[in-house]
Each structure stands twice: as structure tokens, then as C-alpha cells.
Amino acid sequence: MNKHDENTEPSETQQVTLRGPAELADALPYLMGFHPNDSVVMVALHGGRGRFGGRLRLGIPPEPEEWAPVADHLARSLITGSERRDARPDAIVVYLCQDPAEGESAPRTMERLRPLAQHLRTACGALDVPVLEALCISDGRYWSYCCPDERCCPPEGNPLALPGTTVMAAAAAYAGVQVRGSLRDMEARLMPWGSSAVAQEQERALDSAGAVLVSRILDVDGRGAVSEETLTLARDLMERLGDAPAPGSAGTDGGDDGLITPDEAAAVILGLQDRETRDRAAEWMEGPEAGTALRLWSALARRCVGPYVEHAAAPLTLAAWVSWSTGDESGARVALGLALRADPDYTFAQLLHQACNQGLDPETLRRCLRGERTLREGGGDGGPRERGAPSAERRSGPRAPRTPAARRKRGTADRPGAASRPGNAASRGRGRDIPRLGHRGARSRD
Numbered sequence: 275m276n277k278h279d280e281n282t283e284p285s286e287t288q289q290v291t292l293r294g295p296a297e298l299a300d301a302l303p304y305l306m307g308f309h310p311n312d313s314v315v316m317v318a319l320h321g322g323r324g325r326f327g328g329r330l331r332l333g334i335p336p337e338p339e340e341w342a343p344v345a346d347h348l349a350r351s352l353i354t355g356s357e358r359r360d361a362r363p364d365a366i367v368v369y370l371c372q373d374p375a376e377g378e379s380a381p382r383t384m385e386r387l388r389p390l391a392q393h394l395r396t397a398c399g400a401l402d403v404p405v406l407e408a409l410c411i412s413d414g415r416y417w418s419y420c421c422p423d424e425r426c427c428p429p430e431g432n433p434l435a436l437p438g439t440t441v442m443a444a445a446a447a448y449a450g451v452q453v454r455g456s457l458r459d460m461e462a463r464l465m466p467w468g469s470s471a472v473a474q475e476q477e478r479a480l481d482s483a484g485a486v487l488v489s490r491i492l493d494v495d496g497r498g499a500v501s502e503e504t505l506t507l508a509r510d511l512m513e514r515l516g517d518a519p520a521p522g523s524a525g526t527d528g529g530d531d532g533l534i535t536p537d538e539a540a541a542v543i544l545g546l547q548d549r550e551t552r553d554r555a556a557e558w559m560e561g562p563e564a565g566t567a568l569r570l571w572s573a574l575a576r577r578c579v580g581p582y583v584e585h586a587a588a589p590l591t592l593a594a595w596v597s598w599s600t601g602d603e604s605g606a607r608v609a610l611g612l613a614l615r616a617d618p619d620y621t622f623a624q625l626l627h628q629a630c631n632q633g634l635d636p637e638t639l640r641r642c643l644r645g646e647r648t649l650r651e652g653g654g655d656g657g658p659r660e661r662g663a664p665s666a667e668r669r670s671g672p673r674a675p676r677t678p679a680a681r682r683k684r685g686t687a688d689r690p691g692a693a694s695r696p697g698n699a700a701s702r703g704r705g706r707d708i709p710r711l712g713h714r715g716a717r718s719r720d
Contacts, residue, residue, distance in 0.1 A: 295407060295418040295421065296416070296435070298367060298409060299369075299434060300434060302411065306329070306331065306604055307454060307604025307605075308455060308457050309456040309457065310369070310371045310456075311371055311373065312334050312457075313333060313457065314331065314332045314344075314369070314370060314371075315329065316330050316348055316366055316367070316394070317329040318363035320361060320363060320364055322364075324364075324406070327633075328352060328355055328360070328363075329631075330348065330631050331611070333615075334372055338389065338390075341393045342393045344393075345394045346393075346397045346400075348397070349366075349398045349400075352366065352631075353398075355628075355631050355633075358632055359632045359634065360633070365403065365405070366405050367406055367408075367409075368391060368398075368408040368409070370387045370409070370410045370411070372410075372412055373412055373413055374413055380413035380414075380415055381417075381429060381430055381431065384410040387410055388410075388419060391408045391410070392419070405420070406420075407420050410431075415430075415431035415434065416431060417431045454605075457608065460604075460605070461611075463576075464572055464575045464586075464590060464608070464612055465575075465576065466575070466580075466586060467576055476536045476539065476540070476577050477579050477581075478536075479536035479540040480540045480543065480582050482540070483537065483541050484540075484544055487500060500545055500548070501551040501554070503541070504546065505545075505551065505554055507538060507541055507542055507545075508542050508545075508555060511538060511570055512558070512566040512567060512570050513566070514534075515533060515566045516562075516565075518530070520565065521569070527572070527573070527576070530572075531573055531576065534570075534573055534574075534577075536577075540577075542570075543574050543577060543582070543585055543588070546588040546589060546592070547588055553643075555567075556595055557643045557646070557647045560599060560600065560640065564599065568593055568597065570589075571592040571596065574586075574589040575589040575590045575593065575612075578616070583616055584616050585616075586616045586617075587616045587620040587623060588620075590612050590616065590623070591620060591623040593605075594606040594608075594609035594610040594613060594626055595626060595639075597609060599636045599639075599640060607627075607630060610623055610626055614627060
């Protein structure tokens with residue numbers, strides 16, 4: 275077995291030494307804050323003792339022909355991001371997490387993913403950063419792609435330790451670090467409602483609101499009025515949510531959903547497609563406002579049903595921003611992943627995703643937003659934006675409405691993992707600056 279000494283620091287006063295594939299596999303949920311599924315996870319290591327550094331996660335591309343370019347892109351992203359934030363990694367740990375498909379065994383899943391592991395090892399090696407360990411985690415077992423010794427790494431794999439029984443679990447409990455379930459569970463709380471009567475009612479409300487708001491928001495004079503109405507209604511909804519108990523799990527989200535009518539949700543969802551309105555909403559990022567804002571953005575993301583799924587990029591990115599601003603990096607990463615799945619071209623989500631991956635401090639953006647709010651409330655117009663503000667592109671004005679048929683030409687852009695593929699608009703950082711209203715109306719990409 276390959277023996278490694280890796281260190282992570284659940285608190286400032288405690289270090290944990292992890293040795294070998296078993297302890298590295300058990301540590302993954304504590305590194306991410308949740309149990310990844312259908313994911314590639316890469317973690318940078320620094321120094322002779324292997325201090326954990328930057329990390330990134332991407333959904334496993336479904337087509338094997340995508341694996342080589344994706345591996346090259348991920349290796350470059352993690353290494354260059356680590357260099358900007360701290361230093362070039364000395365090594366990398368790779369995890370491939372996927373449960374077996376129907377009719378497939380876990381060992382078969384491991385073998386199927388072996389070429390992806392090899393692509394990742396080759397891509398990192400080409401950049402002179404070795405992969406110290408590459409693990410597959412599937413159906414409660416783990417395998418090492420780096421250890422050839424079947425005495426310790428048998429073909430059938432090794433079982434993961436029982437939850438809460440490892441040294442990492444003990445250290446995390448001592449430090450107050452919690453694992454918030456699986457990635458699938460966390461995503462479910464932000465996903466649009468499925469086919470149901472309430473989803474159909476919400477879609478009709480979005481259609482009706484779009485028919486009214488498109489003409490207003492494309493009008494120079496009406497645009498400002500729509501923005502103020504959107505923000506006023508959003509504040510009212512936040513106050514309403516703040517007076518109700520906060521949901522504790524996915525099964526209790528219906529309490530928040532029941533406090534918002536379909537027409538109210540439609541008005542705010544469509545209003546947030548305007549960049550300047552969304553940027554002002556991003557100012558609700560700390561203090562008492564943050565918790566209720568997060569509940570509102572989450573509830574609105576669930577209301578982006580049917581052909582309005584791309585509209586979820588705005589509330590999902592706002593939810594990610596609030597989570598990141600308040601110290602919940604794992605929640606931010608989950609919301610950003612869904613935002614980029616909904617709309618891979620959404621610039622605000624791209625920028626926040628890059629900042630999270632590089633381990634940047636959200637205080638820079640918080641200061642910018644505080645400054646704009648202070649200027650506006652003091653009678654100013656907010657003045658020029660500082661570098662790092664959520665809207666990084668200049669406004670080019672409204673564009674003509676885009677039809678559902680035109681949107682379908684985007685093909686595979688909504689597939690999991692598309693947000694970070696080489697050559698995809700998200701990886702190129704391209705953004706468009708156009709308001710997006712109904713699925714029959716104009717759109718925004720930032």
C-alpha cells in the first residue's frame with residue numbers, strides 16, 4: 275500500500291495526520307462538507323507533510339471522449355488557482371465518486387472510470403505536479419488506482435469506515451465541522467419542482483408575469499420602476515420568511531414555499547434577470563438579512579420550473595454568494611454548480627466559482643457592495659464599480675427576445691459538467707449583458 279502523510283486542519287489548534295488510501299477516502303466528506311456523488315474531486319497538497327490546499331469538484335462527464343480534455347482543464351485550473359492563492363502544489367489527490375449504474379457492480383464502476391483516473395494523472399504529471407493518490411469511491415467501498423498490491427487493495431475494494439468512527443470524524447466533531455449529507459440531498463433542496471399541479475400553476479404565473487414585464491423592462495423608463503418593485507417585493511418576502519421558523523431539512527422546505535404565492539415568485543424571479551437589480555439584491559449578504567435572503571433565493575430557485583429552468587441561475591448564484599459570504603463554502607459550491615448547470619454562460623456564477631476555487635476572501639466583494647449601498651442610501655448613484663464587483667462586464671443594453679427554439683440549439687450546454695469544459699463559454703469567461711425575462715422574452719447571461 276502507498277503510505278502518505280497528509281495533514282488537514284479542522285481548527286487552528288489541531289492537526290490530523292492521515293495515512294494511506296483508507297484514511298484519505300474517509301476524509302473526503304470532511305474536506306468538502308458533504309458526500310460527493312457523481313463527482314471528480316481534486317485536492318492540492320503543499321509541503322513535505324502534505325498540507326491540504328485548494329480543491330475543486332466537477333460532475334463526471336458522461337461521455338468518455340470528454341475525459342481527456344476535461345482532465346487537462348481541471349489540472350490547469352487547480353494548479354494555476356493554487357499558485358494565485360498560495361503556492362504551486364507539491365502533489366494532488368484525486369477522487370472519483372460514482373455509484374454503480376443499474377445492473378453494474380461497484381468493481382465494474384471502478385474499472386469503467388479507470389481511464390478517467392489515468393487522464394487526470396497524466397494531465398497533472400504533464401504540469402510537473404504528481405498525483406500522490408487516485409481513489410475511486412463507489413457503493414460504500416474504495417479502490418486505489420495507484421497501489422498495485424492486491425494484499426491491501428484487492429480487486430473487490432475495501433469497505434469505507436463506519437460514519438463517525440475515524441480519526442478525521444473525531445477531529446471534525448471536536449472542531450464543530452459538520453457533514454451535511456450527500457451532494458444529491460443538498461442539490462434536491464435547490465432543484466425546480468417536478469411535474470405537479472403546483473409546478474404548472476407556477477409556470478402559468480411566470481408566463482403571465484413575463485407578458486407584462488418584457489415590454490416594461492425593455493423600456494428605458496420602465497426598467498427602473500420594475501427594479502424598484504422587484505426589490506421592494508423581495509424585501510417584503512424576506513420579512514415574511516423571517517417571521518416563520520427556518521426549515522431544518524429538505525422535508526421542511528414546504529413551509530417557506532407556502533409563504534410565497536406563484537405571482538409573487540414570478541415577479542421576483544423575472545425581475546432578478548436584470549443585472550443591476552440582481553446586484554442590489556446581492557447586498558443582502560450579512561447580518562440578519564443574510565439568513566432570510568438565503569431562504570428566499572432557495573425558494574425562488576425551486577420555482578424556476580419547466581422552460582424557466584435557466585432563470586434559476588440568478589437566485590442560485592445569489593444563494594451561493596450569501597452562503598460564501600457567511601462562511602458556508604460547501605453550500606456555495608453546490609449552489610454554484612447548479613447555477614452553471616442551469617446556465618453555463620452566467621458570468622456572475624462563473625466569477626464566484628473561480629473565486630471559491632482559488633480560495634479568495636469574499637470580504638473584497640462585500641466591501642464593494644457595502645460601498646455602493648452606502649452611496650446610494652446617502653443620495654449618490656453608487657459611482658463606478660470597483661474591480662471584483664459582481665458585474666464585470668459593461669452594459670450593452672437590451673436584446674431582442676429569444677424563442678424557446680433558439681435556446682434549444684444550445685444542445686448539450688445544460689449537461690452536468692458543461693460549465694467547466696474546455697472551449698465551453700463558461701471556461702472562456704464569456705458573458706452577455708442582456709435582460710432575461712420570460713422564456714418568450716429577452717435574456718441575460720450575467
